[in-house]
Amino acid sequence: MTRAPLVLLDWENWGRLPVGYDLGLLHAYSLAAPSTAARIRREFGHVLDTDAGRTGELIALAQLLQACSRCVHPTLAPLTAHRAHELTHTPVPTP
Template structure:
């Protein structure tokens, strides 16, 4: 699934800049559904098994997110830029898909598509990516969080969630309310001082 940066580049080459907004909106709608898909328990079980197997794979390259390598420095810069002074150390690394969202999976039988970003990354990156892509639908994000609680609740899993939440906040892919509520729960698990002033909807965080 192309990133917004990819779409802008393609439209520039094709001299179709007027189509950028519509194409970006279409891609974002597929990545971040407004309605929860109906998925059998077997689908979720297959996803858990797939990500468990992926984590212990041995990629020979660094994973990329939006075509840029995912490194400790990039994660820290992204989180600091939105949330301020936060502990962002990634302590567990493994194989990751690095672009796991609802546009890159099939149902009712699970297949995971678009492997061009696959590589070594923080364990929890894929789980957090799917979680952040689900935040527009409370029941869906809750299901993702429940299915992957063992990973998302780890220190590295929480850092990955902050990384994607920072991206959502910057691009306003989700409403301030949707951003603030998961942030409130993440604050409890991070040894951090999250600067409310820089967070969209920050006035809601402590409610």
């Protein structure tokens, strides 16, 4: 079975950001769709599973949790907090 190539276009954050930020944010927004989140981890693990990738992902998760505290994407708050806990091994309060 041939899989379609995964193509990403990101126009949200221009400038210098840590490696893994965009992919971490994409992964965080997909957490409510587990099969999509799994595919993102599979396709981009070579970036996300590095120290720099984890740092970028944590920054993306922190920004998303901050948005969740302002009632933006409230259903993502517990999923994002859980992912941050997986990365840091530290409980993260949800908004």
